[in-house]
Amino acid sequence: MEISGKTKICGIIGDPVEHTLSPAMHNAAFNNLKLDFIYVAFRVKTNELENAIMGVRTLGIHGLNVTMPHKNVVVDYLDEIDPTAKFIAAVNTILNDNGKLIGFNTDGVGALKALRENGVALNGKKLLLLGAGGAANAIAFHAAQEVEELVILNRTAQKAKKLAELLGRKLNKKIKTNSLSASRIREELRDSDILVNATSIGMHPKVDQSPVHPEWLKPSLCVMDIVYNPIVTRLAKDAKSKGAKVISGIEMLIYQGAASFEIWTNHPAPIKTMRKAVLNKLSETGATH
Ligand code: ATR
Numbered sequence: 001m002e003i004s005g006k007t008k009i010c011g012i013i014g015d016p017v018e019h020t021l022s023p024a025m026h027n028a029a030f031n032n033l034k035l036d037f038i039y040v041a042f043r044v045k046t047n048e049l050e051n052a053i054m055g056v057r058t059l060g061i062h063g064l065n066v067t068m069p070h071k072n073v074v075v076d077y078l079d080e081i082d083p084t085a086k087f088i089a090a091v092n093t094i095l096n097d098n099g100k101l102i103g104f105n106t107d108g109v110g111a112l113k114a115l116r117e118n119g120v121a122l123n124g125k126k127l128l129l130l131g132a133g134g135a136a137n138a139i140a141f142h143a144a145q146e147v148e149e150l151v152i153l154n155r156t157a158q159k160a161k162k163l164a165e166l167l168g169r170k171l172n173k174k175i176k177t178n179s180l181s182a183s184r185i186r187e188e189l190r191d192s193d194i195l196v197n198a199t200s201i202g203m204h205p206k207v208d209q210s211p212v213h214p215e216w217l218k219p220s221l222c223v224m225d226i227v228y229n230p231i232v233t234r235l236a237k238d239a240k241s242k243g244a245k246v247i248s249g250i251e252m253l254i255y256q257g258a259a260s261f262e263i264w265t266n267h268p269a270p271i272k273t274m275r276k277a278v279l280n281k282l283s284e285t286g287a288t289h
Contacts (some may be wrong), residue, residue, distance in 0.1 A: 001031055003039070008037045009059075010264055013052055014067035017041040019258050019285070021278050022065055025257050028277035032270045037062070044070065053077040056096060063264035064094040065257075071134055078103040086139045087170065093260040104263055108138035110256025111196070111226065113144070117271075118247045119257070120222045122146040128188045130180060130211050131198035132159040135226055139198055140164075144171050151176045155199070182213065189216045195226045195239075202233040210234040219243035226252050231282060245265060250278060 012022045018041075026039035044052040049070050056064060064072050071090040075081055078094065081103040091103035115122065127147045129140055132154035144150050144167050154160035157179035164175035178184045180199070188211070189195065195203045201211045207230050217223070222238040228249030236246045258269035 001027075001036075003038060004036065006036055006249075007262075008062040009040070010037055010063040010065075011040045011042050011061065012065040012067060013044040013049075013070060014098055015043050015045055015069060017043050017067065019252065020067070021281050022257060024277045024281040025254070025274045026116050026261060028273050029261055031263075032273040033265075033267055035265055036265065042189045043263075046070070046073075050077055053101070056070075056094070056101065057099065060096065062096050063260070065260055066094065075103060076253050077101075084108065084138075085139060087166075088134075088141055090134050090137065091261055092256065095263050104260075105138055106256040106259035106263070107135055107252075108142035109259050110254075111135075111139045111224070111252045112142045112257040113259070114247055114251035115194070115222070115224060118245075118251060120224075120245070120247070122194070124148045125193040126151070126191060126192050127194040127196065128153070128185075128192040128275065129196050129198060130154070130185070130201075132156070132177075133198065136198035139165055139196060139226075141169060143196075144173055144175060148195075151178075151192070153178050153184055153188065155180045155234075180211065185212055186216045186240045188220075189199045189221070192221065195221055197223075197227065197233075199237055200227065200236055203227045204229045208234055210238060212238070212243065214238035217242040217244050221245070223248065224252070225249050228253055229282075231279075250275070250282075254278060 023039050030037040067128050077116050078101045085105035088105050093104040095102045109140050111160045125147050126149040129152045152160040160177035164177045168175050217239050222245040224247040225233045225235045226249045254274050261269040
């Protein structure tokens with residue numbers, strides 16, 4: 001791809017960003033559609049975030065992804081926040097719309113699309129969500145609008161309760177919460193249709209850990225683990241061996257990326273190309289980070 005004076009620049013800001021899969025995913029997509037865009041990674045330290053956003057304005061950078069640790073704080077430096085990102089109080093995508101910086105959050109949309117596109121319907125279902133951090137907030141916001149029943153379990157039960165109260169008020173829906181104890185997970189799993197792990201349990205290097213005892217998994221369950229490093233987590237392995245349907249965290253990564261791509265380019269994202277680029281990159285790095 002030729003870089004010209006008109007090439008639009010997109011990128012990711014975070015710290016660390018060395019191992020991000022986003023440049024491979026987005027550049028492959030830009031190339032595939034022959035769009036005059038390029039995507040790079042910028043390491044931005046916490047105390048330099050405000051300056052970095054000023055840089056986006058002065059340099060006319062077209063779009064950004066925002067990752068740890070800036071997703072929450074960046075909200076203060078933008079001109080407009082879309083309603084979903086406002087509710088979640090976290091931005092993972094910025095569009096520079098002729099000088100106006102607009103913040104979005106595509107994590108929840110990405111997770112739900114990953115489920116839907118992999119054949120999992122949400123309507124009328126019970127979804128058990130493990131975790132109440134940033135990703136879980138985004139997923140809960142979207143899932144609560146579609147499923148029949150949402151239950152949120154988190155190590156810090158108070159965080160799950162706060163999230164459920166906020167969501168419950170907004171959507172006029174009762175959401176059950178509790179602590180992430182073995183007995184709670186077991187009890188809630190009995191009549192759950194979908195299980196989403198939005199905790200970091202099982203992430204490299206603690207690859208032998210799983211939030212769920214294998215005995216409680218069942219063939220009728222659909223399991224999505226948002227952890228994608230390793231590609232196949234302990235939970236995913238256990239679920240598969242019990243005959244459950246398993247959706248990899250890679251799918252959420254791809255669909256949240258696809259939603260950002262569409263915000264920046266106004267073109268439908270080439271999902272297959274993006275998936276291939278991510279999987280190639282992961283196999284190059286041994287899929288451990
Ligand atoms: P992200 O943006 O990826 O969601 P996060 O906001 O730091 O990251 O959230 C991490 C989630 O994993 C939280 O739900 C966290 O539980 P707490 O709210 O109690 O911190 C959960 N988590 C991380 N390590 C965990 C562990 N060892 N056991 C149980 N839950 C854990």
